[in-house]
Amino acid sequence: MFLHNMWIMFVDMWISIVDIMFVKWGSLVNIYIIAVGKLKEKYLKQGIEEYVKRLSSYAKIDIIEVADEKAPEQLSEQQMQLVKRKEGERILTKITEDMYVIALAIEGKMMSSEQFAQTLDRLATYGNSKIAFVIGGSLGLGDDVMKRANESLSFSKMTFPHQLMRLILTEQIYRAFRINRGEPYHK
Ligand SMILES: C[S@@+](CC[C@H](N)C(=O)[O-])C[C@H]1O[C@@H](n2cnc3c(N)ncnc32)[C@H](O)[C@@H]1O
Numbered sequence: 001m002f003l004h005n006m007w008i009m010f011v012d013m014w015i016s017i018v019d020i021m022f023v024k025w026g027s028l029v030n031i032y033i034i035a036v037g038k039l040k041e042k043y044l045k046q047g048i049e050e051y052v053k054r055l056s057s058y059a060k061i062d063i064i065e066v067a068d069e070k071a072p073e074q075l076s077e078q079q080m081q082l083v084k085r086k087e088g089e090r091i092l093t094k095i096t097e098d099m100y101v102i103a104l105a106i107e108g109k110m111m112s113s114e115q116f117a118q119t120l121d122r123l124a125t126y127g128n129s130k131i132a133f134v135i136g137g138s139l140g141l142g143d144d145v146m147k148r149a150n151e152s153l154s155f156s157k158m159t160f161p162h163q164l165m166r167l168i169l170t171e172q173i174y175r176a177f178r179i180n181r182g183e184p185y186h187k
Pocket of ligand 1: 103104105106134135136137138139140141153154155156157158159160161162165
């Protein structure tokens, strides 16, 4: 009986280790990029496709687009809030309970590529196999999405167009996996 219990414990422990390694090293990491609006520019599409292809050996990447609201120049503060709320509702329907959500926001936390790589590594180590990055529309992300986010990430104090942000993000995720694997990557 004692030996039997020891054997079960050993097998359980081994399964947990294998699970952690799978999640940590990519095979079970699912990355979602939830973005407002359609990607129109061909050169951006090509760039993103290239990084998604390169990333496929590390993780599964899903890019989920939600429709944007029309946001003409002369909107009142209230109308802008409404646009962000409607877009936010669409974003939230794509987020499941088990996702770790990182909202991209200018006022979010800035980090180096190495720190970003460590963040992804830490998430994978602690079993977060579903990581969702959220990119807002032309007016940014609404309060409800920011509340749901586990953390927010800034790529600088500058404002980037949301379509370009997708390309920058996919490149940085790819760079992070290369850093975490200790694989060469041009500086
Ligand atoms: C055109 S920007 C929105 C600008 C809007 N005025 C704001 O303050 O959020 C569209 C989206 O791209 C992302 N974005 C743009 N610049 C960023 C930056 N420097 N860091 C992180 N995300 C950024 C954010 O998700 C933002 O919601």
